Amino acid sequence: MSFSRFEDFIAYQPQVAQMLLNSFRKNRLAHAYIFEGPRGTKKPAAALLFAKRLLCLNPGTDQNPCGTCRNCLRIDKGTHPNVFSIKADGENIKVDQIRQMISELARTSVEDGPRIYIVEEADRMRAEAANALLKTLEEPGNDIYAVMLTDKFASLLKTIVSRSQVMHFRPLEKAVVRSELLAKKIPPCLAGVIPEYTNNVEDALRIAQSNEMTAMFDLVPELYGTAGKNDESMVLRFKEIRDAVFASTEMTDYFLTLLILYQKDLLLCKLARVSEIVWTPDQEKLQRLAALVSQEWLEDILGKMLALKSRLRYNIIDSLAFDNLLIQLERGFMHAI
Ligand SMILES: [Zn+2]
Structure with missing residues (x-):
């Protein structure tokens, strides 16, 4: 999918979009560009907008491609x-x-x-291939441009970097990911929470549409819902969902992230910063639970959760540590500390 206008590109990547727009305005294009940045930062869409602007038969004075000429239409179709x-x-x-x-x-x-x-995954280009490509770009009279995309900038050959203009694509703002999810009819509650987990729109959509992952999304508030009740147990409820939580590293990470977000929301309620919570539909429940415990305890447990999360980065799944965490959570709410 291409951006149809520079305004769309600017909404996702203000800095690089503005730089490219200025180059078109001043008619100062480079022949070799490197679009560098993490996955999901809209590099391919930007490359297609660049191509469209170059080939459009009726570009506007605002530099936007018309979107309707035969060249624009064929670029949209990839033909x-x-x-x-x-x-x-x-x-x-x-x-x-x-x-x-x-x-x-x-x-x-x-x-x-x-x-x-x-050029997709330009970091896979070896020296000989890169030299052949750059040579044709640099031959006088050749109206040829290369846009090289990579999410592994550090692996890119120095000879390519030194002969290209580098554009750094930044991770998308949470608000941008959220509005993209809302536009795809993802329920507002999910659309509010998922961007806290990932700023890659494709990953966010995949999570929002995965049954296992949305089930997990409902389980976390449910788990907290048993807190402080005499006839229910967080630990026992966790045992029932244990297999799902430990089904894969991604799932464990996702579950833990949701726990962290919920715990953070509790802390925000305690600090009377309700407007900042992400789990907005649970506001009442959050406030009731936050009233049961102290700020110190909430921070202490949050710290333990974050420590577990950093160990997950090294693929260490310590299921015992999760069990312990749940025990501490249950006791905390039970004894109202
Ligand atoms: Zn056009």
Whole structure:
């Protein structure tokens, strides 16, 4: 999917979008760009907007492509012969792939006007392939542009970096991820919480649409719902969902993140910062639970949760530590400390 206008691009990536827009305004484009940043930061959409603006037959004075000419339409459909996508064939992007592309370009189907190479996972390009590509870009008279995408900037060859203009794509703002989820008809409550877990829109959507993960989303407030009740037990309730929690590292991480968010919300209620909570539908319950315990205890447990989370980063799943955590949670609310 491409951005259709620079305004859309700016909403996701204000800095790089503005830089690129200015280059078009001043007619000062580089021939080689590196779009660098984590997954899910809209690099491919930006590369297609770049191609569209270059090839559009009626670009506006605001620099936006028209979106309706035959070139714009073909780029949307992925059928424009002047826009080439290069992907690794096996482990690496091979020099033969680049040479073949250049020779194809020299003859047949290509139309007049600029040509744009979009190199996916550019960190897989070895020196020989990179040199072949950059050489054609730098030959005078060639109206050719390369946009190289990578989420592993550190692995990119120095020769590529030094001959390109680097654009740093930043992780998306939580508010942007949230509005994207809302636009996809994800319930507001989920759309509020998931961006606290990931700022990758694709991952966020996958979570919002996964039955196992949304079930987990309901289980955490339910677990806390048993807190402080004589006839219910957090520990026993946790035992029932244990298998689901430990089904995969991702699931454990997700569950723990939800626990942390809930615990944080409790702390925010305790601090009378209710407007900042993410679990908005649970506000009443959160306030009732927060009143049972002290700020120190809430912070102490939150610290333990965060420590568990940092160990998960090294793929250490300590299920005993989770059991202990649940015991402490249950006791805390029971004895109202
Ligand atoms: Zn157009």
